[in-house]
Amino acid sequence: MKRGFEGAQASGAPPKRMRSAGDDDDGDNDFDDGDDDMDMFDDGGEDVEFEGEDGEAANHSFSTDVEEEVFLKHFSSWARRPLPAINPATDRLVFQQLEIDYYTANPIPGMPGPLNGPVPVVRMYGVTAAGNTVLAHVHGFMPYFYIPMGALPGFVPESCEQFRRFLNEKLGQRVAQKDRCAEYVLAVEVFMKESLQGYHSTKKSPFLRLTLLQPKFVPTCRALLEGGIELPGVGLRAIQTFESNLAYVLRFMVDRSVVGASWIDIPPDRYVVRSKNLLSHCQLEIDVAFDAFVSHAPEGEWARVAPVRILSFDIECAARKGHFPEAEHDPVIQIANLVTVQGENKPIIRNILTLNSCANIVGAQVLSFDREGDLLLAWKRFLIKTDPDVVIGYNIVNFDIPYLMNRAAHLKISQFPFLGRIKQTRSVIRDTKFSSKAYGTRENKSINLDGRVQFDVLQAIQRDYKLRSYSLNAVSANFLGEQKEDVHHSIIADLFRGSAQTRRRLATYCLKDAYLPQRLLDKLMLFINYMEMARVTGVPMGYLLTRGQQIRVISQLYRKCLTEDYVIPTNKFNGNGEQYEGATVIEPKRGYYDIPIATLDFASLYPSIMMAHNLCYTTLLTPTEKSKLAAEDYHKTPTNDFFVNPSVRRGLLPRILEDLLSARKRAKEDLKKAKDPVEKAVLDGRQLALKISANSVYGFTGAQVGQLPCLEISQSVTAYGRMMIEATQQAVEQKYRIENGYSHNATVIYGDTDSVMVRFGTTDVEETMKLGREAAQFVSGQFIKPIKLEFEKVYYPYLLINKKRYAGLLWTHSDKHDKMDAKGIETVRRDNCPLVKNVITTCLDYILIQRDVPGAIEYVKSVISSLLRNKIDLSELVISKALAKSGDDYDNKQAHAALAERMRERDPASAPAIGDRVPYVIIRGAKGAKAYEKSEDPIYVLENSIPLDTKYYLEQQLSKPLLRIFEPIMRDNAQSLLFGEHTRSISITTPTVGGIMKFAKKTLTCMGCKTPLGDNELTLCKHCRGKEAEIYQRALVSTNQMQQKYSDLWTQCQRCQGSLHQDVLCTNRDCPIFYMRKKVQKDLNDAQSLLDRFDAELSW
């Protein structure tokens, strides 16, 4: 079930929820009102203790013995392979951790840390190389942060204990009643550190490290100190804290050198296997001290991937007619599941759980249940038994998982929401919102599946790719190159209510939808790439989709600071809206260049600038510090900010960047040598992750609503960037001149953020490449290392339309072009109809590849002519938009909302619901009618032959993009595309409904000359009789084309749906042939009736 995410995103109105999925404490109160038949599940709610596998299987049973029996038959086949015997005294334990969290518990004897709790215990969940699951309870790592000792007047190292007791007491007054305990502040120690912010001539100074009992006391203590604290004998002081907002888990990972998805190696005798008090469903639980293991850097053999189990699933719901499914009303009817072991190309488990009977499916286990409650519980038991490390799906975070949980809550199945690995931790839904410059604002649900990584393929694709549409249809068409069968939610309910056969039909569909996320994951290497990103940036995999980019930089920054004795100030920044100048461009010299244009690119421009100019928090000079230095010790940036030179101090950020870029270089070299496809994928994922990481450092310093913005750095970076683009222009244009012995004067025709387009004037690609390489080397020599200008490619020919809008054939070898490259032209805007994109693509093809400008003009004219003569396929004219709110809520009437309103009046059952995409076309309306009044359902238009407003399509859709392309080529003449002979022939369909047609009388007309026929004439008037054969043939030609098309399209749909024996049901309106299929059916019927008129007159 995928629909709706687009709407939900835009509307800001999250679907209603059954009940507040609040605190863990009140789990059982569902049973008070004791209605309906679900009380069989009341076996103690959360206090379910599962004792081993058999105990769990027997724990609840389904409505019928048969169901239970079938379930148990498959049950054993879902388990992981058994855990081999392990002897902690002699065996080393090695596993790849994928998820890390913590809980609080009383200390365990023999483990480091305070004797009195409750203390935090880190949980690392992982998989061994043999595929067994491990949960390591890591003890003794205590949260801490810093304050500068100088903030406490008169403090000497001997004051530590006194200050600890003082703080302990103050804190005790602040903490909540339920958290009261003996000691909050465990230690106060002095360390020599230096604040990251700004250059200090004093270098290191004493800092106090405050170690606390629990992570939750950190913010309390920070508030206490920063909010102003009455110091005995000193008075009220606000004390700046350092590193007090780093999440505990990340703190642990930073301090213990654990990066995301790394391998954990525990020597023999350093861990204890738990045999009782097992908290989880993992096969092995151990206790280990925080300093007793090694986390291997993900290099060499430690770069591999454990046999991780990935569950991909999809649910179907039976929605009421005309409604998007809501958990209060609409049952979950099917859940399809596929379990795959990472790296294997076939799923190891493929099953479907269905409500009511369902005919068997070859190659999949079908488990049917009479009651929905049983179905949901079966899924939960399946999940627990297969125990996947990673759960994937399409829009699962915002739809499938919350729906299942809300539905279970509605049915009062209190055992359901325990989907994680920790037996007694309830999964709850939380609303989250995160804003990021890179990803925009997203409202999301978040559901804890403790110990399992959730990976919503939709979210990953939304982050990494810019697409016209993110529906599963569109995404699979884009990446897998195939259309997906789409069954409309109203049909889903019909199929569900049908027979075991129709439910089987639905089940095969559901299984396919469950498989697609896995195929996307494999195809796009999402798992590997995200794992490498977690390794490079050091954050747990789960952070990558739910958090912004800042946390990735922070994690790296903290790691570097730890080794260099820097401490990071905890500041609150609420962007003051101060703007600095972004990367400007060299004004494009618009036009069509029929000669090679060389492109010179700065490699990793912003990171290189930071390295070259030593831009960092630690090198930034305040006026005071500057006055203490000699002039040769620092430099001024173009924005009048001052930074010390590397000779005085090498900045931290430049060193982080150096590490990232040299690691990338290594990864790329290794990639060249790698043979094994998995190894290659890992290395490629890594070099990509490193590149993205390096580039995000600049963004981090500029993020105004960030943890550590530093305008001085970010504005200096962009200013240097601008300078360098300009310097490049100057250098190239001065050197490559006729008077210097070159054949032409070079001009820079365009320059953007990190690239410069040069027209050297030569018409030879090879020669241009030579000049490009030479120029890149020449210009690079004028800049500080490691800034480097590289020659990458030649565009030839090149159509420069405007800033960030251009197209050209891209050459990296002189013998043949690589591809056509277009930027900013093929608009991703969805309120364009596909015709625009198709026409523009074809024009570019004509202009750039065929080098046939007259051909392009001729083509455009023929398309416009076809459009005006109604010959363009309807599917090319469909515009679609998501319906976010009901029509009344739109301030300005919008075409799609107005249409949805009208469709509701026509038929409430089939009208689009909120969250649906509404496809529409613009039809001919009364004079002066507003555009939104002229929107109409494409299917309705087809069925009733309603004339389209072809003029709208010409003027509002086609003309602008066409003029943009053709103006640089044809100059003022471009307008001639839109007017002229080709626009004179116009045809309009005669509608079958409404208006004048009510008064029209149907009369047969002569098929030759359209004059009305006499009573005895069926086909032709007496004047046209003589031409009967010709007229018949003409009718035949178009019928034949339609027959071919009918046959091609409908058999294609049979193949796509994967069945010859069942009717095609698909309503995938994104599919290019959906409307065509419908239209050819109607047209063919019409054409055939016309031909039949001939047959009625004469036959053999």
Next chain:
Amino acid sequence: LQMAAADFAVQHTHDRFKVSQKRYEQQFAHIYFSRLSVLRPVVRATADRTHPGVPVVEKIIQIEEGVDCVVVGTVFKNMGLRPDVISHYSSERAVTTAPPKSHFVGADDTAGIEDDSGRVRLTGAVVPVGMLATGMVLGFRGKEAAGEFDVSAVIFPGLAPQIERPLHPRSDSHRFLAVVCGLRLGDDGQNPMFVQLLADFLSGHLATGAAGGQIVRLLVAGNSVVLPQHQEGYKLATPKQKQDSQNAAAEPLRELDAILTQISGAIPVDVMPGACDPAATSLPQQPLHRCLLPLSSQRSTLTGVTNPFSATLGPVSIIALGGQSVDDFRHCTTLQDELDIMQTMLRLRHIAPTAPDTLPCYPFSAEDPFVLNQTPHLMVVANQPSFRTTHFSDPDTRQHVRLVAVPEFAVSHTVVLVDLDDPTLAPQPLTFQS
């Protein structure tokens, strides 16, 4: 000559190929359903005979893992080389042209079978994926393993019953059926002399020569005319241009009309449409419209018939195909020899198995007229690369069928004469030379 033709009993049996109500509301699932319901009992009976004791499962879903059984269903084949319909129709430049057909068989093709209960993929070295095509109804013996069906034997429906052919008592009688196809009137570079020679020969103005008997009937088996393709652009045609193009289109038909008038004056003629004739291209192709042949259609001796066509000519039952289904069979399988394909079709009891998947046909809702309920004595496939023939004897049923492939006249200048009184229905090609 005329006399012989008159006392020769001819019965047209092609009514089942006539489509009276051509509607397109229904989908193609029905035709597969009809096909399977007629052929499934046939394959089952064959399986009982050829694989006694092996259980035949009712439906695909009833296959039990690891159990040796026979299952019957409709074959589906995934062919990577098959032209992509979606990209063909969604690219705006290709508005009208049909996808260029070529050979679609590739090494990565996979096949499975399907019925109304589900589908299962076929594996095993025995599976001749290359010989299979979407739409065939076959039985497979094998075992299911891991969701796939491991095939150990393939079971064809086998030949349909055949009416016994009474051999003519007079051994000296030689009555011939003449078959000609691919006249391609209107095609560039044709020498009109050959068609005139043919007409003169058939209407008795030329010595019969090799035949040495009587020609009692002519079958014109498709591709009689080639009509000019007209181009559509945005430039408006002048009335003169319009008239010219209409005349050009009419000319080949006028020629055909004249020739058929001449021949049908001498012997009865059946005219079938073919791929390039002015008839709807979907199979079964309906008879050419009378208005296209205004003169010859006045004669009672000329009949427009369907493609495929079937009839009983004296003692001989015949089925004639215009060639499209054999050509498409060639595109979809590794079988390339037309005689092999004809034999396979007989064993499949189906003369257009690849329709509707790769070959357009009407979306029949209640029957599949292409299922053979009778094995003919003579099977003719027109518009093939060359003249080929064999006297096929089925080892299982001991039935005999004369298979004849007829080349296009425009290329070969050949007419094929089949001796309907010969025990083996031996055909003779007669080639005109200038």
